[in-house]
Amino acid sequence: MTTTKVPSTTEARPVAPRRRRGAQARPSWILTIALLAAVAYFLLPLWWLVVASTKSNTDLFSSFGLWFADVSIGDNLRDVFTRQGGIYLTWARNTILYAGTAALGAAALATAAGYAFAKLRFRGSNALFAFVLGAIMIPLTALAIPTYLLFAKVGLTDTPWAVILPSLVSPFGVYLMRVYAESAVPDTLLEAARVDGAGEFRIFVQIVLRLLAPGSITVLLFALVATWNNYFLPLIMLNSPEWYPLTVGLAQWQATSQAGAGSQALFSMVITGSLVSIIPLVVAFLFLQRYWQSGLATGGVKQ
Template structure:
């Protein structure tokens, strides 16, 4: 016969196993500290500082004349010659920089808009229509995402040479229409934003397929359209290697290739340094404006299909 002492309770084996040991408690405490808001916000601040450091250096350097550019600290203001440097960039060599800037706007805005519309229509067709070999064809499209752009530049140049469009605007506009990743995103957006019931109701009312896409589906796909456009715009604006391969006439250069040509002569003519720095600062502005103006579409587009 066994007795129990008053004030004590029997401890089962399961309770002992459920109680964390000292080492496990320390690990949980360390993980909790690492995921605390203060630590996470500190890491994000460091990442933001690292990301914005080159742009801030451009802003500081653009306020300096040629002498202060090499005689003062990199992260210190000069004599605030920003407007003088800007005027010099915009008027140098018969305002060639404005021509380059306009070319970049043409390649990025017109090319990206046409490419985005084509991607949205293609992704919509892959999602809403059934045809023979659809999934295999879509697999081929996904395979195009894996091919680096630099690998296909030489074949694209040979094709453009056969077509006679080398050193023309079409040499950059036509290749920009092909965007496999945009087609993939468009199909995801179509699955998340365009209900099949709405399309069936419109067909019952007598709407044709083209009108169905233009009047009903395309407005629903507006967040996805702007998201794909933003990605395409950024890629087109930063398309340096394609322009370097395809173009020889400096009047057709985009702004990044033009700045590269200026930078290539800085060793012989150091006065070009201020032109390159100020021109680079101006070239960053459209990307910042695009992200600020389109970020609400981008945020909503990234959540497409996340909630069913």
């Protein structure tokens, strides 16, 4: 009996692993190729932007677009920061003001609202949250003209408030924080704090905010990027160039480059200014990513 069973088992053992290796090898190669194609798709425009920012106006149209020619990055940067009396720095200051204030405000409001919808029971909460979900479906461009008419009625157009106040409202951030608060904040912890005599405001400030920090940073990043890249709202709200953000200001330079006879060729300056404008976003994301990923990983281990 032992002589007949042992060969059959020893012969059957190497067969199944070989089939599993062959079945897993093909999908892994396909996945690797798909990931490399996705990386190339997303990084290729960024590479073109870096390369194009080092070229002069002539080299932009006479050289290969994805490789360097005569490096003129120093001249381009000097033109960016000195044109029109250094108005680029004014646009950058405005953009930092709009995006920073809107991101902090949107994260704070979304965190408070999401926690209230998730953990507090009050009359009309379901109907109000359904209204918030409905607001997610409305495109922002459809609200731009009504928002302009409302702000013009109260005299807030052509002021920083015309860009900051609409950016504080983030329906998607409220939805995201409600979903996150439902799993990140234990009900038993809230009940224990209430038994100890803590009020709702104290519970929110000293306990809940620490638990919701990863979600709040996520909303902050979304709001920061959305406000930094916002173009249509500042375009219709602002008339004075000294209040323009970078998006509207660079678009004005681009329009000057594409104008008719007598216009100035500003293509290299617009491209270099676009490259400089994305550097603060990259730095902010890399800096906040540590707290974002570490907080999410910690919450996942605890759950």
